[in-house]
Amino acid sequence: MARELPLEHHCPWREEAEELRERLTSLEARVEKLTRSVFGKKSEKLPPVEEELRRNAPADTEQAAAAALKRRRERAEVKKALPSRTVLHPVPEELRRCPRCQGTDFTPLGPGRASVLYEYVPGYFEKQVHVRQTLLCACAEGVITAEGPPRVAEKTGYGPGLIAQLVTAKCADSMPLYRLEKSLARDGVPVARSTLTDLFHRAATELAPITECLLARVAEQEVVQGDETPMKVQAPEKTRTGYLWTFLAEEDTTQDALIAYCFSPTRAGTTPAEVLGGTQGALVVDAYTGYNRVTTPEGRTRVGCWAHVRRRFFEALPNPAAQEALRLILALYRVEAAVKEAGLTRTATHLALRQAQSAAAPEALHAWLEQNKPLHPPRGPLGGAIAYALSQWDALTRFIEDVRLPLDNNAPCVREDVASADVPS
Structure with a gap:
C-alpha cells in the first residue's frame, strides 16, 4: 500500500514532478490562448475598453438617447456636404390621364415632390493622350517642343x-x-x-521627405506612444516575419494625432533608437526591452501601458481570480472616460481626479498582486500576468502625477489591422 510522504520531504523526483506540473500548466495556457484566438467566439476575445465601460455603466436611458441623437445629427451634417444632383422624373405620356374626368390637359403643380436618395457613382479610369506641341522657327532651323505631363518617374x-x-x-x-x-x-x-x-x-x-519630416515632428513631442506589430512579409524564398513599428504623438489635443509607421525586418531596438534617440520626454510602451536604448536616464522616461497588463489578465481568465484584477484596471479607464466626456482632459481637474480616484485602484491592485503572487506558478497565465505587472509597476503608475500621460498606447485612431495587407520585400 502506497504511503503518503510528508510535506517537508524533498527528493529529486518530487522536484522534477513539480517542475513538470508547472510546465504543463504553462503549455495548457498557451494552447488555450491559441485556441481562443483562432477558433474562439467574438465574446471570448479581448473586448475594447469602451465596450467594457458601457457594459458596466449604470443604465441611463435619457443619456443614451441624447448620445444617439447627437450621432444622428453629426451624420446628417456630413451628408449635407455631399455634392447634390437633381434628377427630374416626368410623368410618362401613357399615364397623363385624369382619374376623375379622363382629361389629358395638365399643367405643373408646384416644383414637384422631392425625395432624397444616397447613391454611389463608381469612379473610372481614362487613357490620356498627351500631345506636345512642336513649333518650327521662321528660320527653319530652330524647333521647340512643349513640356509633357508630370510623371512620378x-x-x-x-x-x-x-x-x-x-x-x-x-x-x-x-x-x-x-x-x-x-x-x-x-x-x-x-x-x-x-x-x-x-x-x-x-x-x-x-514621399521619403514627407516621412522624414513626420518622424522628426513625432520625435519633437514630449509624450510619444510606441508599439510594434509582427507581420508576414513576402520574400523570394519564403514568407518571413517583419515588424511594423508605430510611433504616435499629439502636438495639440484639438488636432489629429501624428502617426508614423516604420517597417523593419527585425524586432531589434535599432528602430526606436533611430526615431527617438537623443530626445527627451516620455515614452508610453510595454515591457519589451527593445525600447531600452531610448528609455535611459539621459533620454525618455518609460511609462507603462495598462492595455498590455489588461490583456495578460484577460488571457488568464480561466482562473476566476483574474477577474478582480480586470475590475480594478477598468476603474482607471472609467475615470478617464468621465474626464473625456466632460471635456476636462489635461486640466487641473483631470489631475485632481487622477490623484483622488485613479490612485486608489493601483494601490488596491498592488496589494492584490503581492497577495496572490505566491499562490500561482510563475509560468502559468495568472502568475505570468502578476509578475509582468509587478515588474512594470513604477512605469505603470507614472500617469497619476502627469495628465499628459495616457493610460496606454492604444490610441483609437491606430488600428491593429493597419498591417494586414501584404508587404512586398
Whole structure:
C-alpha cells in the first residue's frame, strides 16, 4: 500500500514532478490562448475598453438617447456636404390621364415632390493622350517642343492619381496588392502585380521627405506612444516575419494625432533608437526591452501601458481570480472616460481626479498582486500576468502625477489591422 510522504520531504523526483506540473500548466495556457484566438467566439476575445465601460455603466436611458441623437445629427451634417444632383422624373405620356374626368390637359403643380436618395457613382479610369506641341522657327532651323505631363518617374506610363489611389487602397484600406490587381482589372485597367509593387515602392521613394519630416515632428513631442506589430512579409524564398513599428504623438489635443509607421525586418531596438534617440520626454510602451536604448536616464522616461497588463489578465481568465484584477484596471479607464466626456482632459481637474480616484485602484491592485503572487506558478497565465505587472509597476503608475500621460498606447485612431495587407520585400 502506497504511503503518503510528508510535506517537508524533498527528493529529486518530487522536484522534477513539480517542475513538470508547472510546465504543463504553462503549455495548457498557451494552447488555450491559441485556441481562443483562432477558433474562439467574438465574446471570448479581448473586448475594447469602451465596450467594457458601457457594459458596466449604470443604465441611463435619457443619456443614451441624447448620445444617439447627437450621432444622428453629426451624420446628417456630413451628408449635407455631399455634392447634390437633381434628377427630374416626368410623368410618362401613357399615364397623363385624369382619374376623375379622363382629361389629358395638365399643367405643373408646384416644383414637384422631392425625395432624397444616397447613391454611389463608381469612379473610372481614362487613357490620356498627351500631345506636345512642336513649333518650327521662321528660320527653319530652330524647333521647340512643349513640356509633357508630370510623371512620378521617367518612362512611367501611370499617372500620379492612379499611384495615389494604389497607396491609399493598400495603406488606408488595408487592401493587398493581389486584390487591388483584381479590382483594377474589373475597372478595365489590367495591371500586373509586379508593376503595382514597383509603383508602390516608387511612391515610397518620392514621399521619403514627407516621412522624414513626420518622424522628426513625432520625435519633437514630449509624450510619444510606441508599439510594434509582427507581420508576414513576402520574400523570394519564403514568407518571413517583419515588424511594423508605430510611433504616435499629439502636438495639440484639438488636432489629429501624428502617426508614423516604420517597417523593419527585425524586432531589434535599432528602430526606436533611430526615431527617438537623443530626445527627451516620455515614452508610453510595454515591457519589451527593445525600447531600452531610448528609455535611459539621459533620454525618455518609460511609462507603462495598462492595455498590455489588461490583456495578460484577460488571457488568464480561466482562473476566476483574474477577474478582480480586470475590475480594478477598468476603474482607471472609467475615470478617464468621465474626464473625456466632460471635456476636462489635461486640466487641473483631470489631475485632481487622477490623484483622488485613479490612485486608489493601483494601490488596491498592488496589494492584490503581492497577495496572490505566491499562490500561482510563475509560468502559468495568472502568475505570468502578476509578475509582468509587478515588474512594470513604477512605469505603470507614472500617469497619476502627469495628465499628459495616457493610460496606454492604444490610441483609437491606430488600428491593429493597419498591417494586414501584404508587404512586398
